Structure formats: structure tokens, C-alpha cells
Amino acid sequence: MNDLKLSDLFGVNVFDDNLMRERLPKAIYKKLHNTIDKGLPLDPAVADVVANAMKDWAIEKGATHFTHWFQPMNGKTAEKYDSFLSPTSDGRMIMEFSGKELIKGEADGSSFPSGGLRQTFEARGYTVWDCTSPAFLKEDASGVALCIPTAFYSHTGEALDKKSPLLHSMECIQSAGIRVLRAIGDEATTKVTATVGAEQEYFLVDKRQYQQRKDLIFAGRTLFGAMPPKGQEMEDHYYGSIKEKIAKYMRDIDVELWKLGVPSKTKHNEVAPAQHELAPIFTTANVACDQNQLIMETLQKVANRHELACLLHEKPFAYVNGSGKHVNWSLVTDTGKNLFSPGKHPHENKEFLLFTSAVIKAVDVHADLLRLCAATAGNDHRLGGNEAPPAIISIFLGDEITHLFEQISQGEEVIEKGKQMMEMGVATLPQLRKEASDRNRTSPFAFTGNKFEFRMFPSSESIAEANTFLNVMVADVLNEFANRLETAEDTQKEMEAIVKETYLNHKRIIFNGNGYSNEWVEEAARRGLSNYKTTVDVLPCFIKEDSIALFERNQIFHRSELFARYEILLEEYYKTLNIEARTMLDMVQKQIMPATLQYTTQIAEHIIALNKVGVFEVNAQTELLQSLTTAINTLKQCTDQLHQELEQSTHIEEAYDKAVFFKEHILVDMEALRQVADELELLIDEKAWPIPTYGELLFRA
Template sequence: MCEKFVNVEKIFGENVFTLGKMKERLPKKIYAEVKNIIDHGGEMSLATADVVAKAMKDWAVEHGATHYTHWFQPLTGITAEKHDSFIMNPDEEGHMLMEFSGKELIKGEPDASSFPSGGLRATFEARGYTAWDCTSPAFLKEDATGAILCIPTAFCSYKGEALDKKTPLLRSLEALSEQALRIARLFGNTEATKVTASVGPEQEYFLVDRGLYLQRKDLIYAGRTLFGAPAPKGQEMDDHYFGVIKERIGSFMKDLNVELWKLGISAKTQHNEVAPAQHELAPIFNNANIAVDHNQLVMETMKKVAQRHGLACLLHEKPFAGVNGSGKHDNWSICTDNGVNMLDPGETPNQNIQFLLVLACIIKGVDIHADLLRQSAANVGNDHRLGANEAPPAIISMFLGEQLEDVVKQLIETGEAASCKEGGRLYTGVSTLPDLAKDATDRNRTSPFAFTGNKFEFRMVGSSDSIASPNTTLNAIVAEAFCEAADILEKADDFDMAVHDLIKEYLTEHQRIIFNGNGYSEEWVTEAERRGLPNIKSMVDSVPSLTTDKAVKLFEKFHIFTKAELESRAEILYETYAKAINIEALTMADMAGKQLIPAVITYTTELAASLSAVSEACPEADVSVQKELLIETSSLLAESQKAFKKLKEVTAESAAIENVEAQAKSYHDKVMPAMTALRAPLDKLEMIVDKEIWPIPSYGDLTFEV
């Protein structure tokens, strides 16, 4: 537990080997070399790496570290680490030596055979490499075993294929920077040397009592409830959102903040979310690469701190049916290294030609690659959330707001935007309250990809997902649009006329992706179909977009993925889906067969005994209630048993399919409906069976007893 009073300035970043600590500990020449590589790329000499490694090791040992690890992000979607101690063989006098070389810092060699590779590696091909990512600072993880020096790394196979989330992200960031610089220089910004994607991911999560969590196999194995009748009260009173934070939750949040601040993670906002037991944490924006690393640490730390408080943190997108699930709003912007946010419209966006071109390029990229952007946010849990009147629909569209929509309309219709709507003032009508400056547009919570002032908010991402894939895709599609625009404008004789015409062309051709209305309405589904926008409803349906000719051309052009790497990821996604649903189906069968159906049999037996006893003791007594309950319960029990057998049957059939795509489709088309069919009667029975007999905690227990 953290101390009562926290000095944030003192503890912030204390467990991070920051540039400041590096500057203090390294010779000036070495530090300058490292800083230049971080800022502009390049290969570090082994001599320099040796100096950095010694300084890093000394700092870590001073903080209690005995081991180091190359911390990487394989295609499991989580992180991986193998701990090696600093201890070397003792000297002749028996003194223990602690060493860490530049070679050990730069490269590691974990076994690559047991991580997902999607066919890139055969099982017997075990060699893989981790490579130090010096652009993301090393840090210390503290736990009961002590402190571990964690070195962020990329992970690749012996043949050089990316086996992780970080490598493609870094490639996409370089592509985006190169192409965005071309746009910046067209508008006279010659001082910029790099453009960075900045990301601020909002993280939603649930907290439940750990004791109750451990009584539910579905939460343990699947991360979500596979059975559960609605609680008497859910979120319909709207009283949890931004409500007073309970003391137990507040204690967790305080401890969590301290842990994150020590890791240099700028956790800023915390509040109750819409659903009972649901909460949110949001950080300040950071470089996209570091933001991805930080978000992985946020999720890991949430789980660790929750356990310390007797809680369980649920990151699944839909832990409970009937109440809102959890997402991760990925706020994305692009900034030059000389301080220009290329998505800042300024006071008069209709006159900001650079902003209008950037906006037009992003509109074009999102329209052309809507399927890829949708796929980047697809996971098993998100299938339960997207389009469920709590999250964006599965149809990609862009919200610009009234001000920009008006500017775009003028440009399309007349080729000029002579005016733009202003925000004005908001008058409260109370003399003691200040009048407020009002934004020029409202927000739209139903939009998957919304402009929110000086950034875009990609609201589709699932709460348990790594944000690496969405940002890799977003960087790639924008880089392509910038590249195509720059190719045209760099050759133009009359730049002003050329950029004017190009903005109008892009907006006219791709305006179908712009939608400012209600994304939850059935009318939008019909309208989106009329516009020709893809409506990809499931993770399984989204996977083919990765390997289309269009996608391969995009990713290979900017050296982000090879065709083989894309095909491997498609195979991994199919495998992941099949494995996840198989686990859920087996867990359902286990719970139904060993817990729920036996409990119902116990209850019906008691009902029958009660009916017989009352009838025998008093033949004139009214036993209609017992009869009615016995008939209803027995009918639902028979329905449950039939569905139970069907689920086991279709699960076995799907598991036997060898082709990964066919298997994933079978789990989606056959096993998922069978799971729904089994859940329905057992959820009804939960509302009938004596609570003392029902073997698992209810929704009310889980969401309100925290």
C-alpha cells in the first residue's frame, strides 16, 4: 500500500532510466551519441552500448535490482519477459561480480518457437532475437521477488520477420514521419526534422471483489461472465457515471496512480464509468511508441494493484451482459519536432490550408482503408460490444463536427470556404457563474473516428487490446495519403492552385465516410450500405482485409509488413478466435454440467419433496405454486440439458477442423449460437432457484459488492 501523502514530483519517474538520469551518468560525448540515435536513428557502436549498459546496470542495482529482462510484446497481445541475473562467476577470492554488457543490452535470444508466428516459424525453429528499442526508456518493475530491470525491445525471428507488435509500429512511425515531413515542408516548415504520432489511450475497466471472482470459473478462464441474470438494478439510473468514488475503489486508484507515476506514466484522469463497478483511467499524450508500452504497463499494473486490494480487475470488453462494456479510446494526433500540431485547425480552419490538406488526406485514407481500420480494432471480446448502443457501430465513419462539416461542404460545392462557424458564448443565466467560451461543435459518442478539436479519437479499440495494431494501421494509411498528395504537389507549377484543387478532389471523392449523425440508428446502417461503406460485424469477418491486394500494397510500400507477415497475422487471428471461443465453450460446459444443472436438479428435488410432503400432510392444501414452479423448472432444466449436449457436440466438431479459417468460422457460426442457447434457460433458472442453492455469485453480488 502507498503512503498516506504522496509527493508526485518526487516519485514521478523514479523507476525509469530517463534521459535525465542517462545524462547524469554518461560521459557527455556518449550521451550526445545516444540522444542523436534516439532522435534521428542510427546504429550504436558496441563500445557506446557497453558504457550505457554499465550505467543502466549501476542505476538498477542501486534500486535493488538483481535481474534484467528484455521486455517485449509478442503476438499474444500481452508482454513477455525472461529474467537473467547480473551475477557472473565469482573471482578467485570468491567475490561475486555483477556485470551487464552492451552486447547483452542490445540483443537477446529468447526461444521463438512457443510464441504465435502464424506459420512464419516451424515448431523446431526456435531461434528468435530481441533488439533494444532505445526510444522507449528502460524501467524497473517492483514485486515480491525484488526489482527487475526491464529493457523495451523488438522481437523478430531468425530470418528477420517481425514476431511482435512493436516492430511494425516503429516501422509505421518512420513512414508517417517521412511522409508528413514532406507535407510540412511544402508549407514552409523547413526547421522540422521529424513528425511524431502522439497518442493518449483512455483505459476502461471493471473492478469486482476477488473472493467472488474466484467463485466463477467463467471469469477466471474467459475473463467474462458466460452465465448471469440481470441484477435488479443496472445502469438505468445513470448514477454511477462520474459518481462519488467508493472508498475501497479510491484506495485502489491512489495506489495505482503511485505505481504508474513511479514508472513515468502520466496517469491524469480517473472516474466512475457508466456501468456499475466500471471505471476509467486516462493519461496525458505521449509518443505513440511509448504510449503503447505504457498502456501495456497500465493494464498489468491494474491487475497487480487490484489483487493487493482484494479486488479483481476485468479488462474484457464485455464482462457482463446487459450493461456497458469497456473500450479504449485511442486519441491520435501528429506533431512536428518544432512544436506544430498538424491537426490544429486554428481560429479560422477555413483559411488554414495546411490543416485542410492534412484533414483531406486523413479522410481519404480512412475511406479507402476503412476495412483495415475496422480490423485493427477487432478482437474476440469486441464482437460483444461494437454496435451495442454503448460503443461505436462496426461501420467506420468520421465525425468532423458542425464547423468542419460546414467548411468541407463549402469546399465541395464552391471550391472555396468563405466562412466558418464560431463557437460563441454559453450563457448560464446565473449572475455568480461565468459565461463560458463554447466550442464551435458538439461531440458525437457514436462515431468510431471522431475529430475532437486538434486530434482524432478512434473509439473502437477494445479495452483488453494492445493499441499497437490500431496505431500501426492508422499511421500507415495516413502515410500513404500524405505520400500521394506530396507526389502531386511537389511537381506542381502553381502550388496554390494545385493544393486547392487537391483538397476539393479528396473531399469530393471521399465525403461518403463523413457522418455526423446517430451511429446507433437503423437508418444509418441503411444509409451506410447505400454509400458503399463496409459493415464488418465480427472479428472473423474482418481478418481477410489484412491480405487483400490493397493491404499488401500499402504495407509493403512503406516496409511495415511483408506479405508473409500479413498472412501470418491473419492465421494467428483465426487461431486466436477459435481458441478463445473453445475455452469459453468448454468453460460453459464445465459450469453447466458440474455446477448449474446439478443445482437445478437439487432444487427440483426439494420442490418435489415439498409438494409430496404438503399433499400428504394436508390433501386439501393448495400446492399449485409448487406444481407451477416444478413444471417450469423441469421444462427449463430439460431445455438446458438439450442445449448442453448440443454445445459439447458442435464444440467437438469445430475443434476437429484443421483449416484455421474454416475452424474460426465454425466457432463463430455454430459454437457461439450454441453457447447462447445454453445460457438462455440457465439465466432464467437463476431467477427461480433458491439463492442458497445457486452455486455462483450473481451479477448483483459482483457489480455492487465492491
């Protein structure tokens, strides 16, 4: 592999545009691109030719099976494999793959989360080819298979996946963007595309130690663990030299992703010990979503080869930073413009001013939906700490852009600052131009020069929903702007009025300061900004009437589909906590309590032995024994309390009521149980402690 050039390696397992141009007849290639680029209906005859070309290429690469690769509402990926074998009338077998098999597959719609849209007795669901995302080959122990990205629908037409709404939202932002551009005189642009780059954070731990921790196996995070002597306080891991073992792992990750056409660009150590980050290059939103699913899968698959375990949970360890997934979102045109690029003269850039104004209004009006995108039981442990943005939604624009909007809103003459240079004070260092804005790590939604970075998103989740919501929220406002601009007598004056009014009415959402400070919490409350601290607090926003109206008028979700997703998220929340709580009980009863009792017995026997030989100065041993005994009693009480509360939860029928009960009771009981168990860990000989400690997990990979 060392001799293979990156240019020869990249995309070798992808049926990309270059391969299609090479292997498809020109007329077929052109018709397929009319579907991809212009949204025209797909001709079944085209599908037959494409399917045959895909099959031939896949078989040449060693493939024996194909699968429709889709993303159910659990946020994971799903696949069912069929071989290319097809019987002939004379009893032989041929390799066959038809356009019908390419376009449509069938899956059990009731065995995935559906929120009541599908029942066991009405199981039919369909997978439908997404021709805008390239097919690829997956290599594993079973061989090579052709994977076809698809959407997933029920027999009655409801979306049962994460991708279908995303594809609808991309059409929505495309249409709204074109309307606005046409209204302000842009006749050249024919396509507006949402582009995304998702930075993926993750932890790596030793596989053998991982296998000794039931909490990591069942819950993805440590449910017990005392603070080690060292955490991240020395700030020596971030961007630090990468360990040899981890470097080999990262190289394999790059190779696997490059073969799949995923442009893995950046890799480095993150802030917490054992934490790392991978970032790809931007691409269209639905392809970026597919690529991020492949990134998460590859991170975990390759870790296994290196005797490592990859943790994607948002907060696998207490006391150190958790992991997020920064979703960088922008809008670009087919004429090469980034609509969020201010350019050299931002006050003259009407596209930038209008589209940025649309984002400001969209985020203010629908801040609860943006917060909902980041709502998971795992992310609740991460948000608001000095590592991740707070639960309060705000926009960071930076001083220069904020000042520009202030000048426009006040009707002042816009005075541009001259080109500012950074003075290093060292003659041999080159002078650098000062950026228009600093980076604000405490902002949940930050403008970073030519894009917006949604920083509060959870590391383990599919980015599809976040991008769906962003596209729809902004498209809805752009359509409002288009309605005004299309009927205006003076488009220039109307555009100026829109920018001015939007900023004045919605500038409360802009905050360029320290999002971690208590002062911001108080200031946000004065501004009337919401502060949904937990998942359970924000989930009802999914089914508010204005949310339903937003999604229905933009033809993304029907009311029933929204209520279904609401039910799924509630169930996901309390099921997650239920698994965690039962794992804690299992670990305490089968590991921690027996080990603690055995160690306590050894201390007691030690005291008795000393007394027998006439040593009566055993105060230290007696104090230790008393501390252990007290903690054991508390451990038993906390265990009993958690067990009783879990039993009580089984009698709660309504999903929302159950989620609230788990937040207000089970989570509190879990924290109490953890606290006493962690105290015991600090009292007991490390050789007697039954599970790997934080020190071993974080510093020995």
C-alpha cells in the same frame, strides 16, 4: 507515501532522459540522442556505456536481475530474467551488464504465436533494444528487476511482435509528413511524431466472488448471469462518488504508475456499475503503447492487493455497458505544431487542411483495416450496442469543420463564423467560448478538436496495431500528396486542388449524426460503406491484395508476415470461443445442473410432504416444479448440442473454416445454453444457486 510529493515520486523507477543526461558522458548522451531523435545507427560503444550506467542505477535501486521486455503477437508482454551476476576467473562473482546484453537478447521464437513463421525445430528469436522507450524498474514479490523495452524478431528477420511494425510505421509517418511540410514551404520542421493517449476502461469485482466464477477465471467474462433488479438505468454511477475501497485502490494505481513514469491523469466511475476509467497524458506512440501495457498489468496486480479482481474484457457482463479503450491519435512536429489543430482561422491553416484531408481519404480507402484493428471475439459482444460505436467505420468532423470543407469543395468563399459564446443564463457564471464541434459518442473515429479519437478499440488489446495501421494508412496518402505537391508548378493551387478533390471523392465517410440509429445503417449501405459485424467477417481484409500492397510498399510487413498475422487472429478467435464453450459445459455439468437437480428434488419432496398431511392446494409448487423440470430438460438438450458441435469442430482443419464454424454454430449454441441457465437462476433460491450472481458481482465490490 502520503508525505511524498508527486514531483519526487514521478519517474523514480525510470531511466529517463534526465537520468541519462546526469549519468552519461556528454558525448555519449549526444550520440544516443542522435539515434533517438534522428534515427541514426546506434554505435556499439555507446551501448556499452549506457548499459553500465543503467546497471549501476538499477543496482543502487535494489535490482538484482534484468530482462528484455517485449510484446509478442498475442498482445501481452513477455519477460525472461537474468541476474547481473557474472563469474570471474578466481571463482568470485561480480555485477556485470554489457552493451551486447543491452542491445540483443534471445528468446524462443516458436513458443509464441507466429502464424507459421517459426516452427518448433527453428526456434531462434531475438529481442532488440528500443532505445526510444525508456528502461524501467519493476518491483514485485521476487524483488526489483531492470526492464528494457525491446522489439522481437525471428532468426530470419520477420517481426514476431506488435512493437516492431509500430516503430516502422512511426518512421513512415515521419518521412511522409516531412515531405508534405517541405513541399508547402515548411523548412523548420525536422520531425513529425505520432502521439497517442489511450483511455483505459475496466471493471472491479470482489476477489472472493471472482474466484467462485470459473467463467471469469478462464474466459475473463461471465458466460452466465441473469439481469439483476438494477443495472445502469438510473445513470447514477457515471462520474459518481467513488467508494472508499475503490478510492484506495485508485490511489495505489496512481502511485505505482507515477513511479514508472506513466502520467496517470484522470480517474472516474464509468457508466456501468463496478466500471471505471483511467486516462494518461499523451506521449509518443511507441511509449504510449508500452505505458498502456504497464497500465493493464498494474490494474490487475494492484487489484489483487486490495482483495479485488480487475476485469479488462470488453463485455464481462451482459445487460450493462462493456469496456473500450479510446485511442486518441495526433501528429505533432518538433517545432511545437499539432498538425490537427485548426487554429483561429482553419481555412487559412494549410497544414491542418492537408493533413485532415489525408486522414479522410485514408480512413475511407482503408476503412476495413481500421475495423480490423478492433476485431476480437470479446469486442464482437460490445460493438453496435448503445454503449460503443457501430461496426460501420465513419468519421465525425463536427458541423463547423465539415461546413468548412464543404465550402472549399464547392469553390465558395469561406465565411468564418464569429466568436460564439455560450449563454448560461446566470450572471455569476463566466461566459465560455463555444467549441468548434460537439462530442459524438456514437462515432468510431471522431475529430475532437486537435486529434482523432478511435473509440471502437477493445479494452483488453495492445494499442500497437491500431497505431501501426493509422500511421501507415495516413502516411501512404501523405506520400501521394507529396508526389503531387513536389512536382506542381503552383504549390498553392495544387494544395487547394488536393483538399477539394479529396473531400469530394471521400466525403461519404463523414457522418456527424447518430451512429446507433437504424437509419444510419441504411444510409451507410447507400453510401457503399462496409459493415463487418463480426471478427470473422473482417479478418480476410488483412490479406486482400490492396492491403498487402499498402504494407509492402511502406515496408511494414512482407506478404508472409501478413498471412501469419491473419492465421494468428483466426486461431485466437476460435480458441477463445472454444475455451468459453468448454467452460460453460464444465460449469453446467459440475455446478449448475447438480444445484438445479437438488433444488428441484427439494420442491418435489415439499409437494409430497404437503399431500401426505392433506394439503392438496399445491398449484404454485407444482407449477414451479414443472417450470424447473422443463428448463432442466432444455438445459440438458442445449448441453448435449454444444458438446456435439465442439466435437465436430475438432475435425475442421482450415483456420478460416473453423472460425466460421465457431461463429455460426458454437456461438449460437452457447447463447441458447446461457438463456436457459439464466432462466433457471431466476427460478431457484439464491442460496441454492452455485455461483455469485450479477447483483453480488456488480454491487458488492
